[in-house]
Every structure is written in C-alpha cells, then in structure tokens.
Amino acid sequence: MRGYSDDRTSAAWRSAVELCGDVSAIEGPLAGHHHETYVIPLGAGCGGRRGAPPGRWKSRAARPGLVRFDRRSFVSEEDVVRALHRRVRRVPELIEVDGKGLQRFIEGATLGQLHPADAAVPGHLVVQMVDVFRELASIRPRSVRLPRRGPAPEAVADGDSAAFLDGLISYMEEHVHAAHADEVGGLFRDLGVDDGATARLRRFVSGLGERPFCLVHGDLHRENLIVDARQELWVIDWELAMVGDPLYDLATHLHLMRYPAWQERTVARLWSAAVSGVRPGGARGWGRDLPLLLGFKRAQSVFTDIVRVALALRGGAADPVGLLRDAVRLREVLDRGAVPLGLDSVPSVPVVAAALGRWCRGYAAAS
Incomplete structure (x- = not known):
C-alpha cells in the first residue's frame, strides 16, 4: 500500500516516531491522497506504553499544500469518528494518546x-x-x-x-x-x-x-x-x-x-x-x-x-x-x-x- 515516498522530516513521521519509539516497527506511508499515514504498534512492546491498547494504529497528518475539490463540513474528522462510536458499527475505534487521535488500523484489504x-x-x-x-x-x-x-x-x-x-x-x-x-x-x-x-x-x-x-x-x-x-x-x-x-x-x-x-x-x-x-x-x-x-x-x-x-x-x-x-x-x-x-x-x-x-x-x- 505504499504510494508515496517516505519523508523522514514530515510532521506525520515525527509524530509516529514519538508515539511508537521504535522506527523499525513503523509501516508506511500508506497510499492516500489527503493524508500522510503511518501504521504504528502500541503497547508494552513499543515505547513502553503499557497502558495503550494492543494492536496497530494509524498516525496521520494532512498533506501540506493539498488542493481540495470537495466541501468539508466539520473541523475535525476525529470529531466525526468519535461521535459515531456505538452509532455506526463499522467505524474503526479511535483513541487518544499524548493528545493525538489514533484510529485502529484494520488488518485486511480495500x-x-x-x-x-x-x-x-x-x-x-x-x-x-x-x-x-x-x-x-x-x-x-x-x-x-x-x-x-x-x-x-x-x-x-x-x-x-x-x-x-x-x-x-x-x-x-x-x-x-x-x-x-x-x-x-x-x-x-x-x-x-x-x-x-x-x-x-x-x-x-x-x-x-x-x-x-x-x-x-x-x-x-x-x-x-x-x-x-x-x-x-x-x-x-x-x-x-x-x-x-x-x-x-x-x-x-x-x-x-x-x-x-x-x-x-x-x-x-x-x-x-x-x-x-x-x-x-x-x-x-x-x-x-x-x-x-x-x-x-x-x-x-x-x-x-x-x-x-x-x-x-x-x-x-x-x-x-x-x-x-x-x-x-x-x-x-x-x-x-x-x-x-x-x-x-x-x-x-x-x-x-x-x-x-x-x-x-x-x-x-x-x-
């Protein structure tokens, strides 16, 4: 799913490193138009975050300078996902880690x-x-x-x-x-x-x-x-x-x-x-x-x-x-x-x- 070059200076990459701590465990960037996305593991084995739920999570940031063609109604996608919790079953879980919203990475294929x-x-x-x-x-x-x-x-x-x-x-x-x-x-x-x-x-x-x-x-x-x-x-x-x-x-x-x-x-x-x-x-x-x-x-x-x-x-x-x-x-x-x-x-x-x-x-x- 790699679709973009790996920018080791970007905000998305720095955030992924800060959250995970283990560079070798980070996957990405994933293919995607609007965001630069990395997949990181959390939990005891990554960065010492023993309180974090196990599994892999998506750390992402909007691509700078992106030309947008569609109207966006809400300030934050994370707000939308959070509001849908328990209302729409097929929406990945979202958690907060160090003030950053992370969505669960669904293991599968598009x-x-x-x-x-x-x-x-x-x-x-x-x-x-x-x-x-x-x-x-x-x-x-x-x-x-x-x-x-x-x-x-x-x-x-x-x-x-x-x-x-x-x-x-x-x-x-x-x-x-x-x-x-x-x-x-x-x-x-x-x-x-x-x-x-x-x-x-x-x-x-x-x-x-x-x-x-x-x-x-x-x-x-x-x-x-x-x-x-x-x-x-x-x-x-x-x-x-x-x-x-x-x-x-x-x-x-x-x-x-x-x-x-x-x-x-x-x-x-x-x-x-x-x-x-x-x-x-x-x-x-x-x-x-x-x-x-x-x-x-x-x-x-x-x-x-x-x-x-x-x-x-x-x-x-x-x-x-x-x-x-x-x-x-x-x-x-x-x-x-x-x-x-x-x-x-x-x-x-x-x-x-x-x-x-x-x-x-x-x-x-x-x-």
Whole structure:
C-alpha cells in the first residue's frame, strides 16, 4: 500500500516516531491522497506504553499544500469518528494518546483490491454496506453537535434537498471552476465546457424532492471500504462527512463504486428499503431523483478531473503516452457528464490530447 515516498522530516513521521519509539516497527506511508499515514504498534512492546491498547494504529497528518475539490463540513474528522462510536458499527475505534487521535488500523484489504471497479461485489459485503446507510440514516441533524467549518446547519432547512444540492454546485463553481479559471479556463473552453455549463446543470437538477436530512459519509468508494480476515466491512476516511440528503450519499456511492448495472439497481433498491425502515420519508422520490443526483456527480467529475489533470501536468514534459492516457480518461468523464452539463458535443480522444498538449506548451511558455 505504499504510494508515496517516505519523508523522514514530515510532521506525520515525527509524530509516529514519538508515539511508537521504535522506527523499525513503523509501516508506511500508506497510499492516500489527503493524508500522510503511518501504521504504528502500541503497547508494552513499543515505547513502553503499557497502558495503550494492543494492536496497530494509524498516525496521520494532512498533506501540506493539498488542493481540495470537495466541501468539508466539520473541523475535525476525529470529531466525526468519535461521535459515531456505538452509532455506526463499522467505524474503526479511535483513541487518544499524548493528545493525538489514533484510529485502529484494520488488518485486511480495500474492497478495490479485492473487487476492482466495474466488478460485482459479493452479496454479503453489499448487505454490510447497506447496514452502514441504515445506521447513518438514523442519525438526526440535531444530534450531530460538532464544530463546523461553514455555516450552521440551520442555513439549509432540514429536508430542503434542492438547497443542499445548490450549495454543492456553488462550492464547485467557486472552489473548483472559478478558483482555477485564470490557469485552466482556456482548457475548459477547448474541451467544450463553456461558462454556461453550471447554469444548465442547475436546470438539469431542478425540482429535486424533499427528504429529511441525516449524517452522510460523502465518499463511500472501494478504497474507503476495508475487508478484514473475517469478511467484515469497515468504513474509513470520514473527512467529507456532512449533514444532508441521504439520497446524495447513495448517488455518490454508486457514482464512485462503478457497480455492474444490475448490481447498481440491486443496491439502490436495498438502500431504499433500509433507509425507509429507520427514517420515514428518507427515500421519498428516490427513483425520480437518483438520476438527477447522479447527473450532478458526473458533472462534478468533469470540473474536478479537468483541473486535477491540468495541475498534475504543470511543470512536466508533455509526454505523448501520458497525454493520451489522460485524454482517454477525460474523454470518458466528458461523455458521462455531457447530458447534465448540456454539452453540444464531446471531443474525441485525439482532440482532447491535442488540447492538453496546447495547455502544457502554453503553461510552460508563461512560466
């Protein structure tokens, strides 16, 4: 699971050494986008911490200078995990050691390692996933009393799913599109994403029905689901958790999981039954509104993936093979987001690759 070079001067590494004391026992850094993570053992055999629970724990810190594309509602992920204790069973235990929050490291493999995207997920794991949705749907907004980064939850009335989604679109406009317009605006236009795309997206999702809000994870994909040796499913990375429309959580999950079509339909039906059983009205109108929320997720991917690819290409040589690989990826994303964004046409892979090449040359010339 190593995905990044081991920085022996970083805050995450220093914290791991301080907590464990035995450098040879530290594993990592683990692959992950938002955090630098190390796995450390605690207990009598490590650093003399006889009062610490046995097992291995994750010591991590946010990666400095990270460009973020998703809205974060709560100040601390640790607060969220702590609040979920005894309310959502499949959340790893969290402890405090020397003022630092450590999550238990689940010994196992990610769902993506066992069953990659587009592959079906075994039924017993789907059932456990639906259990997570059921437990989250039972968590009422007023019971989530955690420090927030943004406006108070009362800023969007409980159940106003349309306003909730409009806030996510506004965040995308401001923090993804507008924030990078000077640098990447020309690439957007070359790829056929004009300035009227978000207005058309708002028209596409208009008329969203009301559903009572609950706590949602916001990022339930295969790499955030861990399967242990007993085939038990665990949910990690609660950084994007928020209070909102429960159907948004399902739409995000289906968009990121890329189930086979038949299994996507099965998961949606199981979700509806589970949520309705614990939260009356929680699945109201899901059959009509799910395509709208999936459309938003596909449109959101167009904006975030164009910016991600462009930022990754900064300062590097325009490698033809790499550009072609990026072009294939972006062409698929554009194709999936064309309807909700109201795009007249989707450029071919060679056209996308040519646009990326021009952007690289223009960026290099301006630097």
